[in-house]
Amino acid sequence: MCKDCGCSVDPNVHSHHGVVHSHQHTHGQAHAHPHEHPHDFPHKHPHEHVPAVASETRTVEIQQKILSRNDEQAELNRAWLKEHGVVAVNLISSPGTGKTYLLERTLEGLRGKISCAVITGDQRTDNDARRLQGKGAQVRQIETINACHLDAEQVGRLLPEIAGDGVQLLFIENVGNLVCPAAFDLGETFKIALLSTTEGEDKPVKYPTLFSAAPVAVLTKIDLAPHLDWDVATCRSNLRQVRPGVFIFELSAKTGLGMEAWLDYLIKLAE
Secondary structure, eight states: OOTTTOOSOSTTEEEETTEEEEOOOOOSOOOOOSSOOSOOSOOOOGGGGHHHHHHHHHHHHHHHHHHHHHHHHHHHHHHHHHHTTOEEEEEEOOTTSOHHHHHHHHHHHHTTTSOEEEEEEESSOSHHHHHHTTSSSEEEEEEOTTOSSOOHHHHHHHHHHHSOTTOOEEEEEOOSOSSHHHHOOOSOSEEEEEEEGGGOSOHHHHSHHHHHHOSEEEEEOGGGGGGSSOOHHHHHHHHHHHSTTOEEEEOOTTTOTTHHHHHHHHHHHHO
């Protein structure tokens, strides 16, 4: 089980096509000790720690198998995308950073310039997909139910349906989470990490797995910076500390500040 958020990389919990199944297993039988202890305080035997160690080892093995299986599917996705000439970016951030709103403004700005598609993920509801409908791109929603991230199999099932017919740029809007989505390769061309001014400057150093894996970072809600105790220089420094050479966009989807540079970048990326 994921230590950070409890997502179902637990060996007793697995998912088939969005339906989560849980199996309870009993390991070993209860046993009694024929002797008594001459003291009345709780006593632990050394062998009582063995099951915990064995359980931890098995959990690591299961996690490795899950990630290995996911990576195999991710390579198939990557090959499919390359064959069809599609650039795919995996947008990852915490909830509330503004991914969906940025996607709304981005799709509007790219309409008629390049062909786009979107796969968006949430644990429940199709709220984001409905927001993105009518913006000039095909959109599909994945409900992950109990999982805190998208996986390569979920994305792979949708690729022929949504990313064919001349699509140049595929946006994958991952579940809002800074930890688990970073561990699951989806077959994307690369990851883009989003960070809002309202989250503080220290997130890159607190969650380095994501920010070190993303060659591009987008600082959102930059219009709020004058009203917050937030320092852009410190934020940039923290980003470059974990990912030297990271390409940083600073923008506000609400006011349009910085959006032109962002859109120009995406157009060049898809050409």
